[in-house]
Amino acid sequence: MAEPSASLPDTTPLPAPAAPKLVDVSSLTLEGLARFLTEQLGERAFRAGQVYRWLHQRGVTSFDEMTDLSKALRQKLKEQAEIVPLVKDLEQVSIDGTIKYRFKTRDGRFIESVYMPSEDRKTLCVSTQVGCAMKCSFCMTGTLGLKRNLTPGEIVAQVHTVNREVRAREGLETYRPLSNLVFMGMGEPLHNFENLKTALSILQSQDGPNFSHRHITVSTVGLVPMIERFGQETDVKLAISLNASTDEQRNQTMPVNRKWNIEALLEACRKFPLRQGRRITFEYVLLRGFNDSDEDAYRLIELLRGIPAKVNLIPYNENPGLGFHTTGEERAEQFRAILAEGHIAAFIRQNRGRDIAGACGQLANRSGQDAAQSTQAPELP
Numbered sequence: 276m277a278e279p280s281a282s283l284p285d286t287t288p289l290p291a292p293a294a295p296k297l298v299d300v301s302s303l304t305l306e307g308l309a310r311f312l313t314e315q316l317g318e319r320a321f322r323a324g325q326v327y328r329w330l331h332q333r334g335v336t337s338f339d340e341m342t343d344l345s346k347a348l349r350q351k352l353k354e355q356a357e358i359v360p361l362v363k364d365l366e367q368v369s370i371d372g373t374i375k376y377r378f379k380t381r382d383g384r385f386i387e388s389v390y391m392p393s394e395d396r397k398t399l400c401v402s403t404q405v406g407c408a409m410k411c412s413f414c415m416t417g418t419l420g421l422k423r424n425l426t427p428g429e430i431v432a433q434v435h436t437v438n439r440e441v442r443a444r445e446g447l448e449t450y451r452p453l454s455n456l457v458f459m460g461m462g463e464p465l466h467n468f469e470n471l472k473t474a475l476s477i478l479q480s481q482d483g484p485n486f487s488h489r490h491i492t493v494s495t496v497g498l499v500p501m502i503e504r505f506g507q508e509t510d511v512k513l514a515i516s517l518n519a520s521t522d523e524q525r526n527q528t529m530p531v532n533r534k535w536n537i538e539a540l541l542e543a544c545r546k547f548p549l550r551q552g553r554r555i556t557f558e559y560v561l562l563r564g565f566n567d568s569d570e571d572a573y574r575l576i577e578l579l580r581g582i583p584a585k586v587n588l589i590p591y592n593e594n595p596g597l598g599f600h601t602t603g604e605e606r607a608e609q610f611r612a613i614l615a616e617g618h619i620a621a622f623i624r625q626n627r628g629r630d631i632a633g634a635c636g637q638l639a640n641r642s643g644q645d646a647a648q649s650t651q652a653p654e655l656p
């Protein structure tokens with residue numbers, strides 16, 4: 276069994292990077308783009324809609340592709356703005372149809388996104404940071420440390436790029452074949468909240484990809500103060516990565532619990548402003564002999580009492596060297612049945628992309644990440 280991590284995860288937001296010379300228009304909301312075009316380029320406001328639709332409906336990656344703009348405007352944009360690129364570096368296709376994409380950022384970092392097609396939906400698992408500061412001891416991404424936050428443009432570019440890939444691969448006409456987004460890739464989304472919020476605003480925009488709030492889920496390990504802001508400032512669905520039925524267990528696997536324990540986390544969930552008919556999803560990675568006993572299931576029922584909840588039971592994807600093992604199918608089913616008897620809707624999640632290390636907790640491209648510089652660990656607030 277893995278030893279508890281010696282230090283707490285660093286939940287302080289990273290300082291904003293120095294302002295770049297060129298304005299990254301792919302990271303701007305429609306309002307921000309309108310301000311830039313009118314105030315800095317002296318253009319009329321309606322041009323913002325045109326540029327924005329090229330960027331976020333069509334997903335173009337150069338100003339030259341914006342063919343209904345005048346040559347003079349395209350030239351001005353090239354001189355004062357940029358579309359920050361995310362280059363597909365590698366793709367791995369699983370026997371179950373899952374595809375893991377590795378992208379290279381302009382500063383040479385690597386991130387991963389996972390495409391999971393099924394009969395009724397096409398879902399992308401999106402990353403929000405390069406690496407992660409949260410140090411969950413069962414997760415490969417957690418071993419990398421945090422390198423840096425992704426910009427809104429880099430978060431959105433994962434969606435645009437995979438839309439293009441899926442369109443080409445599956446011979447589709449639509450610009451947006453993806454139907455659902457889950458923010459469960461590399462990084463803790465609420466640790467990069469401002470950029471996440473801007474990215475959500477772009478992804479939900481009618482002039483952009485126009486994803487419904489019902490089709491976007493953001494997962495957090497439990498940054499309690501940020502859960503409140505997330506509930507107030509966004510309208511998408513919340514998932515909590517819980518993975519334990521006692522503080523003792525959770526302290527061992529998820530150091531964030533030593534700052535905000537289960538009680539504080541569930542109190543934030545009780546106060547979360549849920550839309551009618553909506554539930555909070557609790558992700559529970561089953562770890563053999565650690566958190567998968569009958570007693571764990573009974574405790575979980577008590578913990579979730581009074582919260583509109585559903586539980587996703589996730590068979591653990593073993594990572595070499597991390598010391599945890601997979602719960603067998605029979606035990607997972609017994610665990611699920613106990614929750615169901617306790618009136619907790621529980622589902623055993625299908626393991627997707629296991630053979631390509633694209634499943635939950637497996638995202639970590641060692642070759643790319645090892646070459647990158649680790650961010651200095653900031654102090655806990």
Ligand code: SF4
Nearest residue numbers: 407409411414417462
């Ligand atoms: S499980 Fe999520 S929050 Fe925890 S270390 Fe991995 S990526 Fe970070």
